[in-house]
Amino acid sequence: MKDMFKFIGISVRTSNVNNKAEDDLTKLWTRFFEDDILHKIPHKVNTDVYAIYTDYESDYKGEYTCFIGCRVKVMESIPSGMIGKEFPAQPHKLFVAKGALPKAVETTWQEIWAQDKYLERSYTYDVEVYGPDSQKGDNSKVDIYIGVK
16 A cells, blocks of 8 residues: 555454454454444545455464454544554555455455465555445456555
């Protein structure tokens, strides 16, 4: 991401071992929608939903934290049960998941992991951006920004 940004959302600590992330992230997304988190976040920049992967223990095989929420202008009032966090600017490589969700995003992550040793990932944070194009059925599109060195 080219610029530092502020973020408010919910989170879970997980890993990709034994499909733990699949279960944990499904529960986190379910909570995001069932608890109407999007509409409870104050001072949103827009209504794009961000899934941010950060606090990596090592690489994609270790534990990490996933946040789901929105970019915000200020973090003056963080709702109970949510977390506010600032993310610094960092170099990134853009991948675009295209097709029906969540399958298109899962497929794109498989491609990213397959290229891991060539990408020179920084493992500071990675971001999925669910904008207006993410709600178009089989023609959906999600931008995935991978932090690189």
